[in-house]
Amino acid sequence: MEQEAEGLSQWQVAQQQLEEDADKLMSILDMSPFPGSSGVHTSWNHGLPVIQHVPQCTESPVSRPYHCQYENCGKAYTKHSHLVSHQRKHTGERPYKCTWEGCTWSFFRSDELGRHMRIHTRYRPYRCDQCGRQFMRSDHLRQHHRTHLQVLGSSDAQASNGQIPGPPAPGL
Numbered sequence: 001m002e003q004e005a006e007g008l009s010q011w012q013v014a015q016q017q018l019e020e021d022a023d024k025l026m027s028i029l030d031m032s033p034f035p036g037s038s039g040v041h042t043s044w045n046h047g048l049p050v051i052q053h054v055p056q057c058t059e060s061p062v063s064r065p066y067h068c069q070y071e072n073c074g075k076a077y078t079k080h081s082h083l084v085s086h087q088r089k090h091t092g093e094r095p096y097k098c099t100w101e102g103c104t105w106s107f108f109r110s111d112e113l114g115r116h117m118r119i120h121t122r123y124r125p126y127r128c129d130q131c132g133r134q135f136m137r138s139d140h141l142r143q144h145h146r147t148h149l150q151v152l153g154s155s156d157a158q159a160s161n162g163q164i165p166g167p168p169a170p171g172l
Contacts, residue, residue, distance in 0.1 A: 012105070019108060020089075085109050 064076035066083040070090045077083045085108055088094070094106035096113040100120045107113045115137065118124070124134035126141040130148050135141045 015105060019112065 062078060064078055066078070066080050067076045068074065068083060068086060068090075070087070073090070075086060077086065088108040094108055096107040096110050098105045098107075098113060098116060098120075100117070103120065105116055107116065118136040124136050126135040126138050127133070128135075128141060128144055128148075130145075133144060135144065
């Protein structure tokens with residue numbers, strides 16, 4: 001990768017990719033197409049049109065007065081703080097630095113640093129109420145909850161009172 005050539009570790013490259021994906025998700029959630037856009041949302045990784053088409057999206061129903069002034073960007077936000085955070089992607093500024101000894105990670109947003117610190121402290125605030133397993137992130141807990149729903153939703157699990165069925169018993 002180009003970034004690895006610049007002396008970044010694999011973890012730092014992965015961190016940057018995650019942050020870029022998070023920024024793209026934030027943009028999708030916080031923005032609708034601008035006047036003059038095609039109204040077709042594109043894939044994060046490839047810039048290709050996604051099957052979903054937003055019908056007649058010509059203007060955002062929400063006022064987005066904070067516009068990015070960087071050339072060819074065109075993003076706009078409802079809050080000034082979101083714009084400031086976004087502009088750090090253009091400048092490369094990472095003001096939120098991990099203070100853990102030996103860690104060199106830094107972040108565009110303070111919430112990213114807070115989430116990162118859980119790796120060092122092993123703090124897992126999100127607990128499954130069914131099995132007690134704990135997670136660092138709420139989205140990981142939501143994903144885990146699906147495993148319980150899949151077990152409960154299967155006809156084999158219902159027939160065996162919620163137990164996961166094993167192999168059939170050998171015939172006598």
